[in-house]
Amino acid sequence: MDLPNVQGYVVSMEQQVALFEVVQAVITLQPGHHASAEFFAKSLFFMSVGSNDIFDHHDYNETTVSQPELMAALQSNYTAQLTALYDLGAWKFGIVSVPPIGCCPYARLQNLKANRSGCFAELNNYARSFHSMISALLQNLSSQLQGMVYSLGDAYTMTSTLMDDHLAVGIDNIEEACCGRGTLNAEKPCFTNDIPNLCPNRSDHLFWDMFHLTEYVAQKAAITLFTGGPTFVALMNFSQLAWASA
Template identity: 45%
Template sequence: MEKMCPFSLLILLALWIFGPNLVNGDAQQPASPPIFILGDSTADVGTNSYIPHCNATANFPHNGIDFVNSRPTGRFSNGLNSADHLARLFGYNSSPPPFLYLHSLKYGLQLGIYRGVNFASGGSGLLDDTGLKLNVLNLPQQINQFVTVRENLITALGHETTKALLAKSLFCITTGSNDIFVYFKTRSTMPKEEFINLLMEAYENHIKTLYSLGAQKFGIISVPPVGCCPANRLLNATRCFEPMNDFARYFHLAIDKLMCKLSSELQGMKYALGDSYKMTMDVIDNPRPFNFKNVDSACCGHGTLNAEGICNATANLCSDRKQYIFWDMFHPTHAAARLAANTLYGGPTLYVSPINFAQLAAEN
């Protein structure tokens, strides 16, 4: 990949933050907070499409069938994902772009008011080795990309302005599912408690690193009931695979405890924790009030539950995608991701605590 010269990247980021007013000497900060997104495929808006030889991509049909012009975008979705829907709820017309897209541009481009940057890479996890064979970007690599953004902001805006900007920004993280997938795929014998503690140690280190770089507001999305994904239902005669769900439940309890601990240790840190497990299970157990009918099959795929092959141009495709929770063997549909984002943004403490994402953004 051809690297952008530092000056071009600097100008690009400055324009992305403040828009054309910066060029005219009138840098007005937008009302909505910048959003930096890290994590896995549930928030990847095209990162993996820019990674050479990546083995976890979605830049082909039927992905994107409900996107503008039915265009595959690299999202593991028929349309938008949770990162996109959250950005819209915060008032942005479109989602923050992938860092690798910005980095691929030769020249600064006037891209409008500041939205943020997306670093999420499908297949990644909390542990460095998760996704290694897929050639994706793990969390330390994603954080290193943020370091590049921060350095360029400091050069363009000065240290104090950058510090103030990052302090009000939202850092949304959705990760952990792939670590659990790998645990079961490799038939690890590590006790559950020990494995989840290992994940929490990694999570703590990542959050502390981001905090040291200026992050203060964290929107954390815990692991959903991964045992209910169509692919994992095949492990249990099409029913949810409970051993995997047990890990997801334990993960949420652990991350809840960790975030409470960190918020008391790190001055100025605030957080909102979305209970993705409960949010999703409540829909699976009682889908009709949420306007869903199919909670076990993938809309796009091959074989039993459409879960024996990836979603591609030759896959079976459901006719009413709004009625499905799952788009493919692992990922939610546009409709399910929108429901999740709405809940994270404005939901009650039953699903997101101690405050929701909208309240987090409003915190001083």
Template identity: 40%
Template sequence: MASFASNNYGLVLLFVLYSLAMLGMQVANGTKDAPTLFIFGDSTFDVGTNNFLMSKSKANFPYNGIDFYHSFPTGRFSNGFNTADQIARQFGYQQSPPPFLTLERNRYIFQKSILQGVNFASGGSGILRDTGSLEWGEVIFLGNQVEQFSSVRDNLTEILGPVKAATFVSKALFLISVGSNDFFDFARNESGSIHLGAEEYLAVVQLTYFSHIKKLYELGARKFGIVSIAPIGCCPAVSSLNGGKCVKALNDFAVAFHSTTRDLLQRLSYELEGFQFSLGNSFVMTTTILKSPSSFGFKETRSACCGSGYLNGQVGCIKAQNASLCAKRKEFLFWDWFHPTEIASELAAKTLFGGGIEFVSPINFSQLAYS
């Protein structure tokens, strides 16, 4: 999550126009039976939401997007496509559906566009309402993203009628990648719940997560593709402050979060008729790479490709602030101080789409979508 904010209206307008142009490409390249995608979460999935916010968590400036179309910095925290894009590409789309805030500002195409999916993810956000606000300013937490989907759901009913809209939503794939920022905030004592111990805080996070997912179910969602937390204690922003070593406490949160999320989803599948899920274990996926990086084509798994300071992990990827930029981006696991490179996101998406139960369970995203 970059700390440099660009609030230039012209850049926002340019991004809107660019997003609309890319929307046609996204629609045109979806396979005939590709599921509609509704995408929620944080900066791992954000494709430009935060461009519209008074937030320090932005990526709409170089070197971000250097490997995207025309080297355009769209607001993705990546050198190119991010994980949301890469999952969409597995289903035959060119990229993720556009941000809700892009479509909301262009009402004349809003109803047509939402039939192709919407991305609600916001960099710096989390499961809890206050997550990210002290560190990054304005972000859209998961509960508000669900409220935005509620307005989309109302429009779908208006377009299709109640029966067809319910069927349409039930067949869509709801992708969620969130939780890291809740635990970063706890580690910084910015959670608003600093009086809680680690176990109690985790319980509050999961109870809140339960309410958000159940609300989506009540709005008609049935298929949930959930991405759990990677070993966040190993990202350059954290390890650079720990002598280059991973921070065990944060990684322990990631392991516990996966376990409690699995239990949560299993409970929902027992209680709610038609509820289906696929849970990606990002911790295991990433640690597998860390144990044998060369097996996956990586030569650098500690330092970020782009940034400043030790391990390029002490300042974000900001060209205007003289960030250093690696030449061989396909050899790096980390793009910036928090986020994976495009190639790492592609590897993750392929694993989520077609991987075995050691990485994604009880079924993978492909099986979930076409079940």
């Protein structure tokens, strides 16, 4: 989000909001700018953040920052950036929470190295805590910011449900990455210069690389976000959000 990223490859949420502010200013200065406020108010703003913060915290900062302290920092940053977007005219937010990141190939590999099997329970606990935090945050913020409406996609429940019944939707492998190298295809990333191992059929895998879902699974997730019921998307799905009055 906006916490220090050790790898240095991520554009922070704060930077993304700052870039949007530049675009918003340019659009507002165009002819017909009087309609820009309505344009932004009707637009959907999709956000999916938190996984990198949890991974970096667990890998590098866990001994100095507790889980409650991390969640408090994320809550503060998320609130600040959502409020900044609202002040720039964004009223409709489609938010996706953190999935069970402890079940990705990278996390499973860490478990194997520690002589454990299955998903990394501690990382999944962080993901569940994040969802609880963001749910309460959105309820509170929407009661304070007039006109704000939102949908919260529960990526944790969506992914867990899919994993529990993966064979029914044609997914044979929920543990290994399709692209990578080594154990679980998760010891090295899916980079061309590493000459990665590529699975024959990416659509029968849950994960494309050590962290990310395959396109097939991402499509299913998108359909659920736009058409799913309250088990997976609250307070409304993304399609209903598009038609909601801000």
